[in-house]
Amino acid sequence: MTDEIGVLVVEDDEHTREVNSRFVERVPGFTLAGTAPDANSALRALRADRDGGRAAAISLVLLDMNLPDGHGLDVCRRLRASSIDVDVIAVTAASDVATVRAAVSLGIVQYLIKPFTFASFTERLEGYREFVTGVDATGTATQSEIDQAFASLRRGSSTTSLAKGLSEETMSRVLAVVRRESALSAREVAAQAGLSRVSARRYLEQLVESGKLTRATHQHGPGRPEIQYSRIR
Structure with missing residues (x-):
């Protein structure tokens, strides 16, 4: 194919x-x-x-x-x-x-x-x-x-109950961005989806809650660890 x-x-x-x-x-x-x-x-x-x-x-x-x-x-x-x-x-x-x-x-x-x-x-x-x-x-x-x-x-048969203020179309766009990559931070998703970092994180957390994405913490050198989001494999 x-x-x-x-x-x-x-x-x-x-x-x-x-x-x-x-x-x-x-x-x-x-x-x-x-x-x-x-x-x-x-x-x-x-x-x-x-x-x-x-x-x-x-x-x-x-x-x-x-x-x-x-x-x-x-x-x-x-x-x-x-x-x-x-x-x-x-x-x-x-x-x-x-x-x-x-x-x-x-x-x-x-x-x-x-x-x-x-x-x-x-x-x-x-x-x-x-x-x-x-x-x-x-x-x-x-x-x-x-x-x-x-x-x-x-x-693909599951449904997502959206939190107040979130749109299904933007949710779909965020999900598509993450599914194209192995793992992304909220900052990286925000840049690709055309959202603020705060908005991107809200959508990402909703997708984790609904079982469509996973979340893991990664430490890249000194400083605060970064949360990355990945599609469920």
Whole structure:
């Protein structure tokens, strides 16, 4: 898989399709490979993507369940029957148990219920990215590596109860900054996220409390030790 994960957004509502497409383009590591307003358009786009002997541009499908010409679950079944190897995240208002259970049985890797925030959307995509990069596809994986890869999907399903005065969009930006590095201080995060050091620390501490980051104290020579924040591996 390339560094950029190509995404196909399948959504019949034009406004929602545009919003979801913009969301994809705002998440580091993902690129919008195309959009489709219905099931048949999505299947045609995926088949065309696999034809011609070139590398596939679409690795992930954000799939609505309620499409004008078919159900999202039927799209998944047709993808599997056609041996089209692509991952699917359900992005839908359908929350009935039968649909959710069928989605799991068909291998849908994440389930995001509408309406949702950009922060929740980002969590799902970042969890997916950690999942696909967590195990080397060219070799064998240890039990620990497999557990860690699947845990990244579960972390993407968690929610954050924000303290007063914090915004979900800024929280997502701070989280993305830390996840790009091995360990950062509040000062370093503030510089990269465009925040004051005090604000950055508030967001970082909230992320530690919610289980998305870890915190450790490091001593660099004489003087006061520095707190550094890292993503959970």
